[in-house]
Amino acid sequence: MAKISSIEGRTLYNSRGTKTIEVDVESEGKFLGRVCAPSGASVGKYEAVSFPNGKPEESLKILKENANKFIGLESSDLKEIHNTLKSLDDSTNYANIGGALAFAVTIASMESASKASGQELFQILSSESSFKFPFPIGNILGGGAHAGPGTPDIQEILICATGSKTIEDAIETNLLVHKELRSVLEKEDPHFTNGRGDEGGWAPKLENIKALEVSSKACENLGFTLGKEVSLGVDFASSTQWNEEKGKYVYDRAGFENSPGEQIDFAAGIIEKFKLIYAEDAVHEEAFEDMAELTAKFPDTLVTGDDLTVTNKDILTKAIGLKSCNAAILKVNQAGSLYDAFEFASVANQNNVKLITSHRSGESTDSQISHIGLATKSKMLKVGVVGGERVAKLNELLRLSEHDLIRGMVEI
Numbered sequence: 001m002a003k004i005s006s007i008e009g010r011t012l013y014n015s016r017g018t019k020t021i022e023v024d025v026e027s028e029g030k031f032l033g034r035v036c037a038p039s040g041a042s043v044g045k046y047e048a049v050s051f052p053n054g055k056p057e058e059s060l061k062i063l064k065e066n067a068n069k070f071i072g073l074e075s076s077d078l079k080e081i082h083n084t085l086k087s088l089d090d091s092t093n094y095a096n097i098g099g100a101l102a103f104a105v106t107i108a109s110m111e112s113a114s115k116a117s118g119q120e121l122f123q124i125l126s127s128e129s130s131f132k133f134p135f136p137i138g139n140i141l142g143g144g145a146h147a148g149p150g151t152p153d154i155q156e157i158l159i160c161a162t163g164s165k166t167i168e169d170a171i172e173t174n175l176l177v178h179k180e181l182r183s184v185l186e187k188e189d190p191h192f193t194n195g196r197g198d199e200g201g202w203a204p205k206l207e208n209i210k211a212l213e214v215s216s217k218a219c220e221n222l223g224f225t226l227g228k229e230v231s232l233g234v235d236f237a238s239s240t241q242w243n244e245e246k247g248k249y250v251y252d253r254a255g256f257e258n259s260p261g262e263q264i265d266f267a268a269g270i271i272e273k274f275k276l277i278y279a280e281d282a283v284h285e286e287a288f289e290d291m292a293e294l295t296a297k298f299p300d301t302l303v304t305g306d307d308l309t310v311t312n313k314d315i316l317t318k319a320i321g322l323k324s325c326n327a328a329i330l331k332v333n334q335a336g337s338l339y340d341a342f343e344f345a346s347v348a349n350q351n352n353v354k355l356i357t358s359h360r361s362g363e364s365t366d367s368q369i370s371h372i373g374l375a376t377k378s379k380m381l382k383v384g385v386v387g388g389e390r391v392a393k394l395n396e397l398l399r400l401s402e403h404d405l406i407r408g409m410v411e412i
C-alpha cells in the first residue's frame with residue numbers, strides 16, 4: 001500500500017497537435033504514474049465533456065486548488081479517488097472539472113500504485129489470475145471525420161487477424177495488410193500520395209465500396225481469406241452522416257442519401273459482402289431499434305456500439321434491454337474516470353456484451369489502455385496499426401507477452 005504524496009498536471013499536445021493535459025501522481029515520493037488524456041474527432045452526444053469551457057487550463061486550475069484532497073489517499077483505492085473527483089463535480093458528465101482530468105487522475109493513480117506494488121498495471125486492475133490477449137484491430141483505411149475531402153464517408157476500415165494464435169502474429173499480420181494495401185492503392189491511383197488519416201489508415205480518394213474492395217484485395221494478395229486468417233471491420237461512425245432535419249444519412253462525398261431503412265440495408269450489404277467480423281455504429285447514436293435489427297441479423301459479427309453506448313452504463317443497460325448490440329466500445333475518456341469505465345465493463349461482461357477497448361483519434365504515446373483491455377477481458381483492442389502513438393500500444397502488448405500470467409488469445 002502506498003499513499004499519494006503529490007499530484008500535479010501540465011498542458012501538452014496530443015497526436016493531432018491539440019492541447020490536452022497530462023497528470024503526474026506520485027506515491028511515497030517516488031512511484032510515478034503519468035498519464036496524458038486523449039480526445040476524439042467523432043464525439044458522441046452523451047460523452048463526458050473533455051474540459052470545462054473547452055479549456056485544459058481550467059481543469060488544471062481545479063486540480064491545483066484541490067490537490068490536497070488527493071494527497072494521503074491510497075493510490076490503489078480507485079473508488080476513493082473517483083469519489084474525490086465526484087465531490088468536485090456534481091454534473092453527470094464531468095462538465096465542471098472535465099472528463100480528461102478524471103481520466104488522467106484515475107489512471108495515473110493506478111499506475112503509481114502498480115509501480116509501488118511491483119506489479120504490472122493490468123494485474124492491479126483485475127482480481128483474475130490468468131489473462132488472454134485481446135485481438136488487436138486497427139485502421140488500414142481512413143475517411144469521414146478522420147481524413148480529408150474525397151476520402152470515403154465511412155470513418156474507418158479496420159483489419160483484425162482473427163486467425164492468429166499469438167499476439168506477435170496478430171500484430172505482424174495487421175502490419176502486413178496495411179503495407180500491402182499501400183501497394184494496391186498505388187496501382188489503383190498513380191497519383192496516390194500515401195497520405196494517411198488521423199489514426200494511421202491510408203486516406204485515398206475513393207468512395208466507400210471501392211475502399212472496401214481494395215482493402216479486401218490487399219488481404220487476398222497476401223493469400224488470406226476473409227473470415228479466416230484475417231477479417232475486415234468497419235466503423236461507420238454514422239452519426240457523422242445523420243442529418244436530423246432531413247431524417248436521412250447524407251453521404252456528401254459519395255453523393256447519396258439513405259433513409260433509416262436504406263441505411264440498415266446499406267450496412268447489411270457491406271457486412272455480408274465483406275464478411276465483416278466487426279461493424280461499429282452502423283446507424284446513428286440514437287437509433288437503438290435500428291441497431292437491434294442488425295444485431296439480430298448478424299449474430300456472428302460484433303455489432304458494436306460506440307457513439308451509441310458512449311461507455312455509459314445506463315445507456316448500455318438501455319441498449320441491452322433493446323438488444324441493440326452484442327459488443328460495445330470501452331473508451332475511458334467517454335465515461336470520465338477509470339472507475340466509471342470499469343462499472344460499464346462489468347455491466348457488459350455480466351450481460352454477454354463483448355468489449356472492445358479503444359484508443360481515440362487524438363492520442364498520446366501512453367500505453368495504459370493495453371493493460372485496461374486485458375483487465376476488462378476485452379475481445380479486441382482497437383488501437384490502430386501504424387503511427388507512433390498507435391504502435392506504442394501494440395509494443396506494450398509485445399512486452400507483456402513475456403509475462404507468465406498472459407497466455408494465448410481470447411475467443412471472440
Ligand SMILES: O=C(O)[C@@H](CO)OP(=O)(O)O
Pocket residue numbers: 039040041042043156199235237306358359360361362
Ligand atoms: O469513432 C471512434 O471509434 C474513434 C476511435 O477510432 O474515433 P474518435 O476518437 O475520433 O471518436
Ligand SMILES: [Mg+2]
Pocket residue numbers: 235237280281306307
Ligand atoms: Mg467509433
